[in-house]
Amino acid sequence: MSDRKFLTRCLQLANYARGNTSPNPLVGAVVVHKGRIIGEGYHHRAGEPHAEVMAIRSVKDPSLLPESTVYCSLEPCSHFGKTPPCSHLLVKHGVERVVIGCLDPNPIVEGRGKDYLEQYGIQVDVYEAPEAFEALNKVFFTNFLKKRPYIALKWARSQDGYVDHVRESVDVPAASISGPLAAINTHKLRAEYDGILISAKTLVLDRPRLNLRYFGGKAPRPIIVGSRTLKIGPKELSAFEISPLIVTTEVIPGFDCIQVDPRDVAQWLPKLLEHRVFSVLVEGGPTLQSSFVRTNLVDEYHEYVSSETLGHGVPAIAINPNSTIMLGSDQYNKLIG
Numbered sequence: 435m436s437d438r439k440f441l442t443r444c445l446q447l448a449n450y451a452r453g454n455t456s457p458n459p460l461v462g463a464v465v466v467h468k469g470r471i472i473g474e475g476y477h478h479r480a481g482e483p484h485a486e487v488m489a490i491r492s493v494k495d496p497s498l499l500p501e502s503t504v505y506c507s508l509e510p511c512s513h514f515g516k517t518p519p520c521s522h523l524l525v526k527h528g529v530e531r532v533v534i535g536c537l538d539p540n541p542i543v544e545g546r547g548k549d550y551l552e553q554y555g556i557q558v559d560v561y562e563a564p565e566a567f568e569a570l571n572k573v574f575f576t577n578f579l580k581k582r583p584y585i586a587l588k589w590a591r592s593q594d595g596y597v598d599h600v601r602e603s604v605d606v607p608a609a610s611i612s613g614p615l616a617a618i619n620t621h622k623l624r625a626e627y628d629g630i631l632i633s634a635k636t637l638v639l640d641r642p643r644l645n646l647r648y649f650g651g652k653a654p655r656p657i658i659v660g661s662r663t664l665k666i667g668p669k670e671l672s673a674f675e676i677s678p679l680i681v682t683t684e685v686i687p688g689f690d691c692i693q694v695d696p697r698d699v700a701q702w703l704p705k706l707l708e709h710r711v712f713s714v715l716v717e718g719g720p721t722l723q724s725s726f727v728r729t730n731l732v733d734e735y736h737e738y739v740s741s742e743t744l745g746h747g748v749p750a751i752a753i754n755p756n757s758t759i760m761l762g763s764d765q766y767n768k769l770i771g
């Protein structure tokens with residue numbers, strides 16, 4: 435029971451850094467002496483000390499460490515990176531027991547942290563229900579296990595299933611579907627992703643800024659998926675605050691491009707990792723989103739449903755509600771805002 439309580443605290447601590455640690459995982463750690471928390475820490479951002487280091491440093495009386503249990507949401511590392519291995523630190527301080535939320539999927543760790551601790555006589559327990567700890571690091575796990583970025587699709591649709599009127603030009607205004615609460619929530623979501631992806635068609639029709647205006651944090655990098663029929667160039671691409679990455683058959687001089695057939699999502703998606711894009715929010719439109727669904731490359735869905743109808747227009751993608759995370763209710767629609 436108390437293991438669960440202290441591991442839950444690790445989850446809370448880890449989440450303080452959400453959106454800041456990429457490409458590193460979110461990790462929280464707690465030091466417990468005779469049932470009392472005597473130290474806590476979390477990994478703030480890549481390059482900075484790991485959670486275990488922060489937790490050990492926060493302990494006022496280090497003489498208590500040999501009688502203490504250290505709880506970690508993720509297995510302590512065993513390799514020398516930008517910082518020395520945390521498993522070595524725990525051995526150095528001679529802690530009595532370590533409880534781990536889940537093992538690290540990174541092939542350079544993958545049980546080695548646990549083995550190292552055990553070699554030095556530390557009792558190590560891996561929590562029996564690791565799901566919440568793996569979900570905490572859904573991006574990190576997807577990167578290692580599926581060798582591609584984590585993918586979330588997000589869109590807003592009318593009650594009758596349309597994402598917009600059918601339009602040919604930016605001069606015709608887009609349908610107004612979602613309201614201020616949806617916008618705040620979308621920008622909060624954007625802050626958690628490394629990349630935000632749209633098609634050249636949506637770029638030309640909507641001219642979206644793809645930035646963070648209603649929520650703090652680091653804005654994702656725009657990724658524009660090119661078209662065979664629509665030409666885009668510096669005029670459209672220079673409007674972003676962050677220089678976009680373009681997926682295109684023809685290189686656009688002056689822009690960072692992945693030269694590939696944009697239709698072949700399975701081929702270019704893993705290449706985003708080379709550009710340090712470890713998670714992507716796909717904001718559309720629906721034809722592009724469908725190609726992710728068809729190729730089974732979606733990890734999460736966010737659908738906002740307005741209470742208004744459009745009557746006709748561009749149909750939203752159809753999803754199976756049993757297999758999705760659905761966000762979207764009246765509180766997000768424009769009538770409330």
Ligand SMILES: NC(=O)c1ccc[n+]([C@@H]2O[C@H](COP(=O)([O-])OP(=O)(O)OC[C@H]3O[C@@H](n4cnc5c(N)ncnc54)[C@H](OP(=O)(O)O)[C@@H]3O)[C@@H](O)[C@H]2O)c1
Nearest residue numbers: 589590597598633661662663696697718719720721722725
């Ligand atoms: N409400 C919302 O949340 C929301 C969000 C985004 C967009 N929208 C609206 O959606 C509308 C556009 O949606 P749409 O479905 O017509 O177009 P889209 O999905 O934005 O773009 C589709 C086009 O992208 C190109 N493409 C490149 N790679 C592709 C791939 N892997 N799979 C599929 N297409 C790929 C193709 O152009 P080529 O055939 O020329 O190669 C394709 O016709 C606009 O009205 C926009 O305002 C609404």
